[in-house]
Amino acid sequence: MSHWLLVVLAMGTAATADPPPTEPAADLTPTSSVRLIANIDVKDFGAETLRIGDLNADGEPDLLLVQCVYGSRQITCLTALSLRGDVLWQSGQPSADNGRIYSDLPVQIYDWDADGHNDVLYVRQAKYVSPAWDGKSPRERADEYEGPAVMVVLDGETGREKSHFDLPAPADDSFLFADLTGQGRRQDLVVKDRYWNMWGISHEGQELWRYTGSTGHYPAIGDVDDDGRDEVFVGFALVDDEGKVLFQKDAADAHQDACWILRAPDGKWRLLFGNSGLHCLMPDGTELWSRELREAQHVVAGRFRLDSALQLAAVDRRPVPGRRNASAWSMLYLYDLEGREIWRRQQEPGSWASAIVPVHWSGSSELDSILVYDRGTGRPVVLYNGQGEITDTLAMQYAPYRTETDRQAHFCAIAADVWGDCRDEILIFGPRGLCIYANTRSLLVPTLYNETLYPGM
Numbered sequence: 001m002s003h004w005l006l007v008v009l010a011m012g013t014a015a016t017a018d019p020p021p022t023e024p025a026a027d028l029t030p031t032s033s034v035r036l037i038a039n040i041d042v043k044d045f046g047a048e049t050l051r052i053g054d055l056n057a058d059g060e061p062d063l064l065l066v067q068c069v070y071g072s073r074q075i076t077c078l079t080a081l082s083l084r085g086d087v088l089w090q091s092g093q094p095s096a097d098n099g100r101i102y103s104d105l106p107v108q109i110y111d112w113d114a115d116g117h118n119d120v121l122y123v124r125q126a127k128y129v130s131p132a133w134d135g136k137s138p139r140e141r142a143d144e145y146e147g148p149a150v151m152v153v154l155d156g157e158t159g160r161e162k163s164h165f166d167l168p169a170p171a172d173d174s175f176l177f178a179d180l181t182g183q184g185r186r187q188d189l190v191v192k193d194r195y196w197n198m199w200g201i202s203h204e205g206q207e208l209w210r211y212t213g214s215t216g217h218y219p220a221i222g223d224v225d226d227d228g229r230d231e232v233f234v235g236f237a238l239v240d241d242e243g244k245v246l247f248q249k250d251a252a253d254a255h256q257d258a259c260w261i262l263r264a265p266d267g268k269w270r271l272l273f274g275n276s277g278l279h280c281l282m283p284d285g286t287e288l289w290s291r292e293l294r295e296a297q298h299v300v301a302g303r304f305r306l307d308s309a310l311q312l313a314a315v316d317r318r319p320v321p322g323r324r325n326a327s328a329w330s331m332l333y334l335y336d337l338e339g340r341e342i343w344r345r346q347q348e349p350g351s352w353a354s355a356i357v358p359v360h361w362s363g364s365s366e367l368d369s370i371l372v373y374d375r376g377t378g379r380p381v382v383l384y385n386g387q388g389e390i391t392d393t394l395a396m397q398y399a400p401y402r403t404e405t406d407r408q409a410h411f412c413a414i415a416a417d418v419w420g421d422c423r424d425e426i427l428i429f430g431p432r433g434l435c436i437y438a439n440t441r442s443l444l445v446p447t448l449y450n451e452t453l454y455p456g457m
């Protein structure tokens with residue numbers, strides 16, 4: 001059973017009436033400015049990988065939890081849930097041991113066949129023939145594969161397989177939808193292995209191109225030359241829709257940990273990436289500026305302040321050399337678009353692996369917030385405003401039966417407007433729990449000051 005505690009905002013699209021709560025709603029609100037709106041018992045299907053999209057076409061976003069074998073990244077179970085935690089379908093075998101992951105996973109929700117209903121796409125790995133694997137440590141590539149990797153397309157409503165097609169065998173790390181063929185819709189694919197190869201794949205499943213070089217973690221795409229087709233940015237290189245390398249820098253043994261493409265209000269594209277430092281490039285590869293950080297693991301853009309059009313938040317995971325332990329901390333930075341530091345905030349001991357996400361916490365036309373998670377074992381997620389102040393603290397929640405060990409499990413967080421009120425909710429999720437918080441502050445809507453009452457007669 002799900003633990004549906006409170007709904008604070010009317011859901012205009014709800015198609016079915018929910019049963020009334022069987023127990024009094026507990027007040028788990030950590031502060032008056034946020035409200036816990038869902039605390040879902042993930043039983044044995046919890047995971048650090050979550051995708052969001054309307055799977056059953058009732059207009060309300062749904063959740064997809066993805067489990068895998070930790071070392072091999074093989075996807076073992078997909079669980080589709082409503083926002084209340086009702087299981088819509090499950091594909092594969094759930095296991096409480098398969099909720100952890102150190103990487104991204106190749107799974108997305110998208111209307112692949114453009115029939116108006118979302119599908120679920122995931123990659124089934126090729127067989128890794130050699131070298132031998134110990135069954136535990138991260139297995140990132142093979143010397144020899146047997147057969148191809150396979151993109152599987154599932155019906156979003158039922159989880160039943162609709163179609164599948166082959167991919168290059170190593171392409172099982174993650175994938176993006178991109179418009180590589182000028183169809184006006186991002187219905188082609190960019191697929192990649194962990195760090196070494198990337199392929200452009202047409203909607204029909206044909207290999208359009210292959211790029212070999214330092215791909216880093218997750219590319220960013222954008223039509224930076226305005227020809228109606230997406231370019232793919234991997235930090236050290238920019239690749240166009242036909243696989244042509246527009247620029248490439250010597251990565252040595254490095255790779256990007258974070259990529260971001262933006263077009264600022266001045267009309268200029270900026271390509272940002274973090275490896276050891278933080279770099280801002282133009283589409284021709286010219287470096288506009290860089291900042292020396294030891295490990296710029298995340299960079300995100302947003303409008304966090306009023307005094308400039310956009311700012312950049314970044315995390316340095318190793319401001320103190322060499323340390324990655326319970327006493328190591330990270331540093332959160334805010335920069336302007338020219339790379340000038342606006343502020344920095346040292347995080348707490350144990351927070352070295354901190355990650356950040358931009359959040360439309362106050363509404364799409366208001367200032368953004370910076371969500372920080374991975375702040376150390378058991379520590380809550382926090383939201384920073386553009387002044388560098390913590391405005392909200394959101395603790396992970398669990399079903400009552402969860403043990404103290406369960407409550408020490410790692411979790412992640414993302415932001416999405418799952419209630420459609422133009423403000424993002426915060427979803428916190430891991431192998432042992434999944435909860436959703438909403439902002440309870442008044443939505444800043446200008447007053448309708450010349451109202452009148454005229455019923456008519």
Ligand SMILES: [Ca+2]
Pocket residue numbers: 053054055056057058059060061062
């Ligand atoms: Ca739905």
Ligand SMILES: [Ca+2]
Pocket residue numbers: 110111112113114115116117118119
């Ligand atoms: Ca579809």
Ligand SMILES: [Ca+2]
Pocket residue numbers: 222223224225226227228229230231241
């Ligand atoms: Ca283009």
Ligand SMILES: [Ca+2]
Pocket residue numbers: 416417418419420421422423424425
């Ligand atoms: Ca919302």
